Amino acid sequence: MTWFISPAHAEDAAPAPASADVPPAPTETHTEVGHEAGGKAPFPPFDTQKFPSQILWYVVFFGLLYLLMKRVLVPRLSTIVEGRAQRIAGDLEEAQRLRIESDKALGTYEKALADAKSAAHAIAQASTDEAKAAATKQRADIEASLAAKLEAAEGRIGEIKAKALGDVNAIAEETAAAVVAALSGHQPSPDEVAKAVSAVATK
Amino acid sequence: MANDPIHQFHIQEFFQIGTIGDTEFHFTNSAFAMGATVAIVAGFLYLATAKNSLIPGRLQSVAELAYEFVAGTLRSSTGKEGMRFFPLVFSLFMFILVANFFGMFPYFMTATSQIIITFLLSMTVMLTVVGYGFAKHGFGFLGLFVPSGVPMAVVPLVSAIEVISFLSRPISLSVRLFGNMLAGHITLKVFAGFVASMASLGAIGVGGAILPLVMTVGLTALEFLVAFLQAYIFTVLTCMYLNDALHPGH
Incomplete structure (x- = not known):
């Protein structure tokens, strides 16, 4: 388990000479120096020797993620979300428009109904008046004829009475x-x- | 070594990919964690948006939820013009969130427990803020350090404080995330280590190991909360800092 501690420590103990003195096999040298020094390794997250690799990979991977986000993923997501929002807004607008239209139609219908009602009322009134007038006239006629008949009958009764008296x-x-x-x-x-x-x- | 709580933060170098001068570049376990994080985020979002259906499925709902969440946070603190930073903020949120969750799996590296990574994340934000601020407002961006409505006599003092507070932002931003992930994982490991070491003491030890085991289970749940919370806090602070870049005059 010492293989990952030693190089870091070696960097602390003897950074420059290690690479300068023995250029061909730097890794081995580091390890040896580390063991010889026998000090404590730095706390891993503060191990500056590991920083360059991490910076490189951060730039690579985060850059990749950012590019993917910007070019592909966010446009796709926003198309979905904003598209739905637009669709809903459009549908609501359409519904509003249709509602106004139907209100208008309802108004027209109600007006027509009221017109028809009043027309029907007028017709009914006129025909009632007509019928009433006709009935009155008829009744007067009948009454007149009845009166005439009554008179005739009374005359006959008088005649018969006179005859009977005779x-x-x-x-x-x-x-x-x-x-x-x-x-x-x-x-x-x-x-x-x-x-x-x-x-x-x-x- | 298995019980060493620090062990999990060691950078393991899998293979070397090259050197520049004396600097060696390796493919490491944190690089693997970051690569896997990016693959998960990109793969998930790609698959989730593949169908583009009006009525979302499960995957799409989750992706939309994340989108709405981050977009709402960004919009509420920066306004509509802040949405130009949405790809960056969404990348940061998803990256930190998934990296934090990724670290919750046993044997996997938590990339966000490396201060260099959290520092790079916060520097990404601060460089964006400074770069965009100067590009948009020129030297007017420096008005950020001169709050309006302050008497002229105390302006130098207030400006000095503002500058210090601005400069400490990348540090506080990176150390907060780093410290939370580091401390949480160490605590988890320590309590889990208690279970193993007590259980090796025999019958009484096994009985005594129940307490740290319960603690470990509770801490794991807490760590999942912290993993989300820290990603959210990082995102919220990013939005606030971006707001400074957009509207420097307080």
């Missing part, structure tokens, strides 16, 4: 003649009888 005199004369004949045994003359009856009737 008949009453004749029946009274006959009855009187019959009664006289039955009582006295002697047939009275019709003139006498008529005179006597009319004398009684006028009393």
Whole structure:
């Protein structure tokens, strides 16, 4: 487990000479020097010898990520999210437009309905008036004819009454003649009888 | 060595890729962690946006959630013009988040527990702030250090404080993330080490090992929270600093 500690330590202990004195095999030299010095290795995150590699790879990988984000990933994501937002906004606008349109249609319909209602009302009123007038006229006609008939009937009744009254005199004369004949045994003359009856009737 | 809590932060050099002068460049375990992080982030976002459906599936919902989350954070602190920095901020958030979570897997390196990486992340932010600030406002960007409404007598003092606070930003930004990840992983390792060392003491030890085991489980959950929280804090602070670049005059 010492292989990763030693080089770092070696850098601390003898940085320049190690590489300067023995250029062909730097790694081995570092290790040896490290062991000889026997000090403590630096805390790993503060090991400056490992920094250049990490800087390089950070630049490579973060740069790659940034490029991918800028060129590919963020445009794709924003297309989805903003596209949906636009779509929703558009749909809402369309819905609003349709609502206004339907409101307008409803208004037109209601107006037409009100017109039709008032027209129907007028027609109904007119026909009611007409029917009423016709009925009144008819009733007047019928009443007039009934009155005429009543008058005629009354005339006839008077006639019949007069005739009947005339008949009453004749029946009274006959009855009187019959009664006289039955009582006295002697047939009275019709003139006498008529005179006597009319004398009684006028009393 | 297995119980050494520091062991997990060692940079292991897998193979050398070249030298410039005396400087050796290696492919290391932190490079692997960063590469895997980028691969996971890019692969996930690519697959999640592949279908481009109006009604999102599970993957797409997660990607949209991350997008809306970061976009909302950026928009609320920098306004609409801050959205030009969205690719950078989203890259930072996803990179730190996934790198932090990546470190939660046993045997994997936490790239964000290396101060050089967190320092580079914060320098990425600060260089963007300074570069964009000067490009957009010229020397007006220096108005950042002169708060308005301050009496002329105390302006030098306030400006000095502002300059110091500005210069300490990359340090605080990087040390916060580094310290959180480092401390969390060390604590986790120490408690997990207690379990092993107590269990080796026999029957009483096994009984006693239950407590650190429970602690380890609890700390693991806490570390997942911290992993997200630190990514979020880094993002929020990035947004605030970018706001300075966009609107230097407080």
